[in-house]
Amino acid sequence: xxxITRFAPSPTGYIHIGNVRSAIYPYLAAKQxxxxxxxxxxxxxxxxxxxxxxxxxxxxLKWLGxxxxxxxxxxxxxxxxxxxxxKDLYLDWAKKLIEKGRAYADPTDSDTIQGYRDADNAKKIxxxxxxxxxxxxxxxxxGMPIRFKADPKPRNWHDEVMGDLHAGxxxxxxIILIKKDGLPTxxxxxxxxxxxxxxxxxxxxxxxxxxxxxxxALYEAFGIDQPLLVSLPHILAPTGNKKxxxxxxxxSVTEYRKDGVxxxxxxxxxxxxxxxxxxxxxxxTKDELIKKFSLDRIQNSGARYxxxxxxxxxxxxxxxxxxxxxxxxxxxxxxxxWPDSAANFSDDYKKQVxxxxxxxxxxxxxxxxxxxxxxxxxxxxxxxLLANKFLKKLSERELVDLLNVSIEALxxxxxxxxxxxxxxxxxxxxxxxxxxxELFSLIRLSISFAPFSPAxxxxxxxxxxxxxxxxxxxVKEALSLDNQ
RNA sequence: GGUUCCGUCGUCUAGUGGUCUAGGACGUCUGGUUCUCAUCCAGAAAAUCGCGGGUUCGACUCCCGCCGGAAUCACCA
Numbered sequence: 214x215x216x217i218t219r220f221a222p223s224p225t226g227y228i229h230i231g232n233v234r235s236a237i238y239p240y241l242a243a244k245q246x247x248x249x250x251x252x253x254x255x256x257x258x259x260x261x262x263x264x265x266x267x268x269x270x271x272x273x274l275k276w277l278g279x280x281x282x283x284x285x286x287x288x289x290x291x292x293x294x295x296x297x298x299x300k301d302l303y304l305d306w307a308k309k310l311i312e313k314g315r316a317y318a319d320p321t322d323s324d325t326i327q328g329y330r331d332a333d334n335a336k337k338i339x340x341x342x343x344x345x346x347x348x349x350x351x352x353x354x355x356g357m358p359i360r361f362k363a364d365p366k367p368r369n370w371h372d373e374v375m376g377d378l379h380a381g382x383x384x385x386x387x388i389i390l391i392k393k394d395g396l397p398t399x400x401x402x403x404x405x406x407x408x409x410x411x412x413x414x415x416x417x418x419x420x421x422x423x424x425x426x427x428x429x430a431l432y433e434a435f436g437i438d439q440p441l442l443v444s445l446p447h448i449l450a451p452t453g454n455k456k457x458x459x460x461x462x463x464x465s466v467t468e469y470r471k472d473g474v475x476x477x478x479x480x481x482x483x484x485x486x487x488x489x490x491x492x493x494x495x496x497x498t499k500d501e502l503i504k505k506f507s508l509d510r511i512q513n514s515g516a517r518y519x520x521x522x523x524x525x526x527x528x529x530x531x532x533x534x535x536x537x538x539x540x541x542x543x544x545x546x547x548x549x550x551w552p553d554s555a556a557n558f559s560d561d562y563k564k565q566v567x568x569x570x571x572x573x574x575x576x577x578x579x580x581x582x583x584x585x586x587x588x589x590x591x592x593x594x595x596x597x598l599l600a601n602k603f604l605k606k607l608s609e610r611e612l613v614d615l616l617n618v619s620i621e622a623l624x625x626x627x628x629x630x631x632x633x634x635x636x637x638x639x640x641x642x643x644x645x646x647x648x649x650x651e652l653f654s655l656i657r658l659s660i661s662f663a664p665f666s667p668a669x670x671x672x673x674x675x676x677x678x679x680x681x682x683x684x685x686x687x688v689k690e691a692l693s694l695d696n697q
Numbered sequence: 698g699g700u701u702c703c704g705u706c707g708u709c710u711a712g713u714g715g716u717c718u719a720g721g722a723c724g725u726c727u728g729g730u731u732c733u734c735a736u737c738c739a740g741a742a743a744a745u746c747g748c749g750g751g752u753u754c755g756a757c758u759c760c761c762g763c764c765g766g767a768a769u770c771a772c773c774a
Contacts, residue, residue, distance in 0.1 A: 223774050258773055323772080339699050339770075358772055375702070384700055384770075392772040399774045423701055423769040446703080447767080454766055485722095489710060493721045512710080514703045515767075522709070522723045532736075573735035583734090603732075642731080653732035665734025 215248035218414040221403060223255045224266035227465035228273045230483065230518060231448045231457035237484055238445060239416045240279045241506040251410055252284030254295045257396045273466045277476050278499055291410045296402050303397035306405045307359045307390045315434045316390060318353035319360045343387045359391040361431065368426045373443045373508040380426040388427050400424065404431045407440060416443035443508055446487060449517040457518050473550055473577030478527040487516040496529055528575045540568045550577040554588040565675045569667040591662035595691050598658050603650040609692050615655055616689040618645060620682060631674040638670060659688040
């Protein structure tokens with residue numbers, strides 16, 4: 214069966230990692246079956262509408278690679294894809310229900326309704342509006358809400374994730390279909406739109422589980438087939454047992470882009486948070502996810518968000534992409550992540566730096582902290598050098614002598630490359646009778662003054678002979694001055 | 698409170714009655730990779746399978762009860 218499904222966000226803000234799975238899973242299901250993934254904007258709540266939110270949402274989907282087949286910007290046979298632009302449609306459908314005797318215009322004012330609620334609460338009986346349904350209802354006119362006339366009875370249904378479910382009549386009520394402002398409620402609009410758009414699979418968070426019996430009643434009243442229902446468990450905040458939300462500091466999905474997270478890693482992590490294919494595979498490309506995804510293997514309990522694992526996965530993806538595609542292909546992705554001091558250096562040079570450092574990146578923004586000494590002279594902090602756990606055993610005289618022989622040997626290299634450098638370094642170890650920990654730490658610190666760097670021969674090679682010799686000389690002079 | 702859902706290492710999970718003295722991954726710890734940091738490799742610690750009954754020759758897996766957690770009860774989605 215071709216899955217025709219949709220992602221139907223409400224433009225009330227950005228998409229954060231807690232709710233993006235309800236876009237990912239439908240997308241995967243649709244693509245797997247060669248079906249359709251539709252984007253529909255549910256903007257019927259005027260009060261919570263946020264300007265620009267739709268753009269933010271579309272931006273997130275595009276970044277993750279979740280391209281929609283129908284929706285805003287690209288249109289489609291079921292346009293428009295904004296619910297406010299479909300307003301008249303819902304009213305027509307609500308009127309159909311009134312004609313069938315399955316809905317009614319409700320003249321009751323909100324104070325009276327609140328009175329019903331308070332009274333029932335005082336009597337400790339469940340508040341259901343259908344117990345207070347007006348005996349006679351007027352013809353509908355603008356400004357009046359329209360309510361569904363519930364048909365409460367036990368209902369059984371199947372959920373692709375949760376399995377066979379059941380609910381009693383006590384959760385079915387006369388829900389509002391059309392609000393006083395003339396716009397439909399979510400409860401009603403999505404039923405109409407899903408039907409008109411040919412949607413046969415609906416995925417949404419588990420919070421909709423308890424409303425499902427009302428939706429079932431609506432399908433029944435219209436005589437339309439119910440779509441496949443998919444309830445997605447929540448993603449839990451790092452602490453506590455609540456679902457991850459903006460209050461927990463849930464970052465927007467695209468905020469991770471600024472932090473140097475790759476969309477491949479984000480998609481991979483999120484897809485596998487609460488889903489697996491039963492194998493021990495951890496790293497999946499989008500195509501692999503599409504191929505291997507299955508609704509019935511979605512976990513039915515909430516999964517805790519773990520940023521540490523996301524960052525691990527991002528490191529895996531950086532290595533995978535560089536190893537598979539090469540530095541040249543990957544390099545453009547690093548734009549904007551280099552330190553300011555790198556601005557005037559050539560792409561070629563930065564590629565060389567990337568080539569020796571990429572395998573220790575967790576995020577692209579690590580480049581900023583890890584590559585400074587490739588682009589500007591470090592602060593020559595001889596105290597730091599003397600405090601090094603290997604170098605503090607040597608006198609300053611010995612350090613200066615070591616630097617002298619090193620400079621002398623490196624200067625003689627005619628063809629500066631990592632092999633020739635390595636050879637010279639090895640010769641130096643023999644000649645000076647020093648441990649690698651001593652000689653290499655001295656050179657490494659002298660040229661970088663960084664807590665870590667790539668392998669010494671590779672680092673020296675990329676820095677170039679002139680820079681290396683000048684930095685070694687500078688350290689030597691600083692130490693010699695100290696000596697006097 | 699009513700209704701509903703969920704419950705395996707710290708975390709994400711594998712597991713559909715015997716192959717489970719419970720497997721993998723992240724994280725943690727140890728060792729190796731000529732210096733550092735990381736990668737990579739090897740190894741370790743880590744789950745009385747929420748608890749209690751039952752069915753069975755045998756239960757993480759089936760049944761019942763309980764406990765714990767969550768969701769929902771809007772003219773929000």
